Amino acid sequence: MGRVYNFCAGPAALPEEVLQEAQAELLDYKGSGMSILEHSHRGKEYDAVHQEAVSNLRKLMALPEEYAVLLLQGGASGQFAMVPMNLLGEGQVADYVNCGAWSTKAIKEARIVGRVNVAADTSKDIPTRMPDPATWKLTPGAAYVHICSNETIAGAQFREFPRTDAPLVADMSSDILSRPFDIRSFGLVYAGAQKNLGPAGLAVVVLRKDLAARASERVPIFFRYRTHLEENSLYNTPPCFAIYILALVTRWLLRQGGVDAIARRNREKAARLYAAIDGSGGFYRGAAVPEYRSDMNVVWRLPSEELEERFCKEASAAGLKSLKGHRSVGGIRASIYNAFPPAGVDALIEFMREFQRKNG
Ligand code: PMP
Secondary structure: OOOOEEOOOOOOOOOHHHHHHHHHOOOOHHHOOOOHHHOOOOOHHHHHHHHHHHHHHHHHOOOOOOEEEEEEEOHHHHHHHHHHHHHOOOOOEEEEEEOOHHHHHHHHHHHHHOEEEEEEEOOOOOOEOOOOHHHOOOOOOOOOEEEEOEEOOOOEEOOOOOOOOOOEEEEOOOOOOOOOOOHHHOOEEEEEOOOOOOOOOEEEEEEEHHHHHOOOOOOOHHHOHHHHHHOOOOOOOOOHHHHHHHHHHHHHHHHOOHHHHHHHHHHHHHHHHHHHHHOOOOOOEEOEOHHHEOOOEEEEEOOOHHHHHHHHHHHHHOOEEOOEOOOOOOOEEEEOOOOOOHHHHHHHHHHHHHHHHHHO
């Protein structure tokens, strides 16, 4: 079997060109006689990789000087803990918008650290949706407001971001670099890398530098943003290979024309898939309300669980892999991040038509 269409929510499909580049230079990195996996993180070869990853991210997100990029370990879940450890001071309240399973996990972690106000909650809503910012019950003087920009499991995404008085913090794990956004609306954004950026385990954090000063001396040194900011994410040995792949993925994205160009392609891919769902006469039913449908994770149901199971099984046999929805929501989920090719979406739509013809 050759390369399949991989609809997995994460770790997710990477650009084929990136995999080929990594393969081609694996044994002998740029004539150095060793792999990038074996180079010192203090040496010039790795240093160039590290700087490129950071500078590509800065370019792609058009980051102003007052924001820093950190490359950390522990995935997005590590950030569920680090955000309150660093930003939620003694006696303060953090506002959390609960829009699904990932926000729920972030809230659980923050509650261990300090006081949390759930400002809005659509985590149990079916069809899935995001809470309208006009309804959020925010705390005056809150330490920060936390949202998840795209709920990977629910298939719901914020289309726009509100301006908040307290610094807005966003878990962008499943939609970072998929569309343009103005970082000035945010105090901090973070993302696990395994969807749009590279390998799992790495987290990218973008924060307004002044926020790094907030952590008290009681926060262990390793878990302070300040530590990693001061050391340009080289305080300890970073996940070098993951950052190398991040450098290749961001270089690839710049070659595609950057975030604006990929956002147009992402919109088209998602719109075609939603049109196929909506045009099925009710055989396929979208899981999210239309105004909050995600361009990254398209989730839908079939008339019965038995049909959903058959759909996934037959799709898999046809080279369309990992379409089973998350166990908490059920149904089908097609994750179509930046690297997922438009031809794969067309193949899925073709399969959906044929499946409905046979089973509808
Ligand atoms: N937030 C969101 C929105 C996610 O989709 C995920 C992973 N699917 C996480 C957080 C957790 O990421 P990690 O496994 O890197 O901790």
